[in-house]
Amino acid sequence: MTVKQISIFLENRPGSLAELIDVLSKEEINMRAMSVGETEDFGILRIIVQDPYKAICVLKQNGYVCSITPVLAVAVPDEAGSLLNILNILGKNGVNLDYTYAFTMKKKDFAYMVFRVQDNEKAIDVLSKNKIELISQDDLAQM
Amino acid sequence: MENYYQPEIECASREQIQAWQDERLVKQVKHVYEHVPYYRKKMEEKGVVPEDIRSTADLHKLPFLTKDDLRQAYPYGLLATPLEDVVRIQSTSGTTGRRVVAFYTQHDIDLWDECCARAIMAAGGTKKDVVHVCYGYGLFTGGPGLNGGSHKVGSMTLPMSSGNTERQIQFMCDLGSTILCCTPSYAAYLAESINERGLRDKIKLKAGIFGAEAWTEEMRRDIEKSLGIKAYDIYGLTEISGPGVSFECSEQRGMHINEDHFIAEIIDPVTGEVLPEGEKGELVFTSITKEAFPLLRYRTRDICVLSREKCSCGRTHVRMSKPMGRSDDMMIIKGVNVFPSQIETVLLNKGYPANYQIIVNRVNNSDTLEVQVEMTPEMFSDSVTKIAAQERELVDALKAMLGIYARVRLVEPKTIARSEGKAVRVIDKRNLY
Numbered sequence: 001m002t003v004k005q006i007s008i009f010l011e012n013r014p015g016s017l018a019e020l021i022d023v024l025s026k027e028e029i030n031m032r033a034m035s036v037g038e039t040e041d042f043g044i045l046r047i048i049v050q051d052p053y054k055a056i057c058v059l060k061q062n063g064y065v066c067s068i069t070p071v072l073a074v075a076v077p078d079e080a081g082s083l084l085n086i087l088n089i090l091g092k093n094g095v096n097l098d099y100t101y102a103f104t105m106k107k108k109d110f111a112y113m114v115f116r117v118q119d120n121e122k123a124i125d126v127l128s129k130n131k132i133e134l135i136s137q138d139d140l141a142q143m
Numbered sequence: 144m145e146n147y148y149q150p151e152i153e154c155a156s157r158e159q160i161q162a163w164q165d166e167r168l169v170k171q172v173k174h175v176y177e178h179v180p181y182y183r184k185k186m187e188e189k190g191v192v193p194e195d196i197r198s199t200a201d202l203h204k205l206p207f208l209t210k211d212d213l214r215q216a217y218p219y220g221l222l223a224t225p226l227e228d229v230v231r232i233q234s235t236s237g238t239t240g241r242r243v244v245a246f247y248t249q250h251d252i253d254l255w256d257e258c259c260a261r262a263i264m265a266a267g268g269t270k271k272d273v274v275h276v277c278y279g280y281g282l283f284t285g286g287p288g289l290n291g292g293s294h295k296v297g298s299m300t301l302p303m304s305s306g307n308t309e310r311q312i313q314f315m316c317d318l319g320s321t322i323l324c325c326t327p328s329y330a331a332y333l334a335e336s337i338n339e340r341g342l343r344d345k346i347k348l349k350a351g352i353f354g355a356e357a358w359t360e361e362m363r364r365d366i367e368k369s370l371g372i373k374a375y376d377i378y379g380l381t382e383i384s385g386p387g388v389s390f391e392c393s394e395q396r397g398m399h400i401n402e403d404h405f406i407a408e409i410i411d412p413v414t415g416e417v418l419p420e421g422e423k424g425e426l427v428f429t430s431i432t433k434e435a436f437p438l439l440r441y442r443t444r445d446i447c448v449l450s451r452e453k454c455s456c457g458r459t460h461v462r463m464s465k466p467m468g469r470s471d472d473m474m475i476i477k478g479v480n481v482f483p484s485q486i487e488t489v490l491l492n493k494g495y496p497a498n499y500q501i502i503v504n505r506v507n508n509s510d511t512l513e514v515q516v517e518m519t520p521e522m523f524s525d526s527v528t529k530i531a532a533q534e535r536e537l538v539d540a541l542k543a544m545l546g547i548y549a550r551v552r553l554v555e556p557k558t559i560a561r562s563e564g565k566a567v568r569v570i571d572k573r574n575l576y
Contacts, residue, residue: 005525007523007524007525009518009523009553009555010555011553011554011555011558016555037526037527038527039527039530039531041552041553042518042530042553042554044525044526044527044530046525063555063556063557064555064556065518065519065520065523065555065556066523067520067523067524067525069525098526099526116525
């Protein structure tokens with residue numbers, strides 16, 4: 001129960017993100033979520049799309065260095081304390097977050113968190129036992 | 144009032160200088176032919192015997208020596224005296240596979256020290272001065288050369304060597320250094336540090352002798368203004384002796400070559416033909432007084448212009464311009480010789496693509512080196528920390544190879560221009576020449 005995140009290498013310079021988004025939009029690839037990890041020289045753009053295979057093909061054709069990483073996407077009820085509950089579950093079970101970011105969709109009353117962890121299986125196990133709802137790539141496609 | 148160390152030599156008539164050169168060259172060619180089989184073979188290949196060289200007019204008949212020859216003859220192949228007569232070696236600023244070792248007899252050291260003494264006195268130095276030497280001591284010729292020159296002048300010499308800026312400034316203030324000897328980039332850094340600490344009034348510097356790397360007129364004015372001194376250029380190379388092969392006088396218009404020891408020629412770097420005075424070309428030196436390591440027609444790869452125009456300082460020795468470039472691909476960065484091939488070796492060893500670009504710049508009067516490398520799918524990761532760790536590893540490997548820090552910049556694939564023929568690997572933005 002993971003979703004496929006696409007990570008893309010971008011130089012840290014004016015216009016580089018716009019060029020990439022232009023490539024995606026021309027192919028009518030719509031993003032569900034996006035986050036950037038940056039250094040002085042470069043950034044890693046992480047996106048979640050409905051059809052990752054199409055996106056990867058388009059990106060490679062356009063000369064981008066990119067990769068697919070399975071990450072966890074968790075539905076978080078839109079109320080105070082619900083994120084804390086999830087983080088506590090992960091933390092108390094020894095699951096370290098490499099990075100995380102949030103997105104929303106049309107479904108009311110829920111936000112979604114992406115978690116990148118080293119051991120997806122363990123994290124899924126821990127979250128499921130605690131009745132936390134994870135969404136899959138198929139769920140994304142239907143939303 | 145102009146200040147000379149050996150006025151009878153430095154201001155000798157052109158005829159006298161010519162006579163010295165003719166006599167010493169003939170003697171030197173015989174000495175080399177008899178004692179250096181490596182060079183004798185080169186002469187034989189060219190069909191030249193010592194008797195063919197009767198004056199400097201015959202100099203062009205002799206074969207050239209290049210850095211390649213020095214590497215091939217390493218370590219003892221160009222030594223012209225018995226080892227027992229050698230008292231010292233010095234070596235170039237060490238880049239892997241390119242190290243050059245030069246040998247000195249006591250006589251050679253004395254001559255070298257005299258050349259440096261001339262430079263110090265041309266910068267206004269006397270025995271009353273306090274000469275602060277923060278060129279490196281050791282294999283590098285900078286420290287030992289100026290140190291020896293300062294001893295000859297009779298000045299109190301501070302053998303500071305390089306680094307430890309706090310201590311440099313403290314000694315400068317406490318002991319009242321009046322003449323600073325270091326690289327121009329370090330002088331600029333010292334100036335900045337002194338002014339930051341508000342110690343400008345505590346220093347007594349009046350002059351600086353700066354060399355071992357290229358620097359601009361603009362940088363000279365900056366240093367002069369920020370330290371309240373007059374800044375003099377000095378030129379030299381380990382192969383020929385070290386600093387003091389040529390030096391600036393109060394005119395600050397070119398460096399007087401010590402022609403009683405070194406004959407300078409300007410050649411076309413492609414054809415090897417000697418060019419007339421005033422034309423720009425590669426500088427070639429012939430050592431006519433050295434005993435242990437007397438190089439004949441050594442190609443420096445420095446591009447410059449010679450001028451015998453009368454100098455108002457009274458010195459009659461020919462002046463050379465600041466080097467305007469290099470005839471090969473060697474870069475001098477922070478006083479260290481850097482070759483693109485060394486950077487390429489590190490990249491390939493670490494699994495990076497051979498497509499790279501080197502950007503050399505000067506920021507706040509200090510050289511910077513940046514190596515741009517294209518990102519590859521193999522190196523890529525979704526984790527910033529993983530990529531940053533790889534980058535650090537590359538920086539460390541470059542440092543180990545070059546001896547200086549190189550910033551690594553990862554760029555998107557296919558962004559480094561591919562050229563049809565020889566790739567443009569180096570972009571030097573320093574505008575030094």
